[in-house]
Amino acid sequence: MGNSGGLLCIWNKSCFIKQCVIEGSGFIGVSGECGKERKKCNVINVYAPCDRQRKVLLWEEIAGRVLEEGGCWLLAGDFNVVRNVSERKGKMRETQDIQDFNHFVESTKLIDVCLRYRKFTWYRPDGSSMSRLDRFLKSTEMSLLATDWVQEGVARSVSDHCAIILKARNTYWGPKPFRVMDAWQQHPDFRSFVDDKWKDLQVEGWATYKCKQKLKLMKDECKRWNKEVFGNVETRWGILSKEIEALDIKSEEIELDENEVLLRRECFQEMWEILRKREAMWKQKSRNNWIRLGDANTAFFHRCVHTRRAQNQFQVS
Structure with missing residues (x-):
């Protein structure tokens, strides 16, 4: 330690x-x-x-x-x-x-x-x-x-x-689960967006099937809204990571010019900003409002999220 x-x-x-x-x-x-x-x-x-x-x-x-x-x-x-x-x-x-x-x-x-x-x-x-x-x-x-x-x-x-x-081997863990971010609800247009999209979605069939299919379609609509309106933090993080990785790999072979060195510095600065946003999102997930924003104890946030998720689960037999 x-x-x-x-x-x-x-x-x-x-x-x-x-x-x-x-x-x-x-x-x-x-x-x-x-x-x-x-x-x-x-x-x-x-x-x-x-x-x-x-x-x-x-x-x-x-x-x-x-x-x-x-x-x-x-x-x-x-x-x-x-x-x-x-x-x-x-x-x-x-x-x-x-x-x-x-x-x-x-x-x-x-x-x-x-x-x-x-x-x-x-x-x-x-x-x-x-x-x-x-x-x-x-x-x-x-x-x-x-x-x-x-x-x-x-x-x-x-x-x-x-x-x-x-x-030791390539393993496929299946599709990633989709969950609504609490931070989305702080956006002034999110609730009206959900209401309008839910009314526009038309699915034929019996009630349970219609509900399931509309939720499935809403998942795609929320992902699109997150990317185009709210701003996908994880996507931007991935783009910046790839830019830095490309510059790192290039620097392994040849010296970077001044513009490339400046670009890498700017990417790091933006990543630090995104990192603070990610910590804030984990704070929202944890539902612990008494924790000061900026605490990087994400392990604690993860435990709180998993505990709440387990409490919210239910089984249908």
């Missing part, structure tokens, strides 16, 4: 059963049983220090656990070091840190999973340098749990790091 946050490990209890916690200076993890076969698995979340001596102690402590216990191991996080000079853009030469880290990976026989879509995962704000500091390392035994392992770099939004995701 630190002033700006800490390391967090979360898991799905239906897929992973925790047996114990693994802790050390610079890492935290869980050990338990994974999958239908209840195979023993160890997952460690790493945040390596900048100091070389402390890095060496971290590599030695983790290597001791991996070599002593064996089995399935997965290491993930910010290792604060690259494996070779090609994983960094900017002024750099071969350092002892690189040799220490490579020795750690080779001695533990961990596999560095292939990274897709991005070359680097950390970017200096001015774009003058970038590195691949974040990665997944897995043991050979971990490969037996699933096939086609790959890690993907995700758009970094306002952070200087890209999030990385480890995938």
Whole structure:
């Protein structure tokens, strides 16, 4: 834990059963049983220090656990070091840190999973340098749990790091549910828009079917209104993320000109504004008016939303 946050490990209890916690200076993890076969698995979340001596102690402590216990191991996080000079853009030469880290990976026989879509995962704000500091390392035994392992770099939004995701297979979770935002009701035209559209929609059939179909059509109308009138915050966030991602990828190959550097700065400024709007929307969802606007404790808002949603659910038999 630190002033700006800490390391967090979360898991799905239906897929992973925790047996114990693994802790050390610079890492935290869980050990338990994974999958239908209840195979023993160890997952460690790493945040390596900048100091070389402390890095060496971290590599030695983790290597001791991996070599002593064996089995399935997965290491993930910010290792604060690259494996070779090609994983960094900017002024750099071969350092002892690189040799220490490579020795750690080779001695533990961990596999560095292939990274897709991005070359680097950390970017200096001015774009003058970038590195691949974040990665997944897995043991050979971990490969037996699933096939086609790959890690993907995700758009970094306002952070200087890209999030990385480890995938074993492509999974389709089905269509996203549609819910009316409370913030929409604050718009002066929303209620009249709903009334007019509901009257205009004509559906033939028995009463229950007509109601179901009109609600389905209203969903599309509300989405269109949100995009054209209210302003789709998530859509704009995605557009800005893609613009920043495109500039990041371009800067990995060539230097950006002054206009492109200015454009990226402007995108970040707008994303911060959108981020504040998103926090306000979560506050509305939580229905906790006593919380001051601007509190970024979105985890609390999520819990409140899920609790209220569970209370509002009903079953039809």
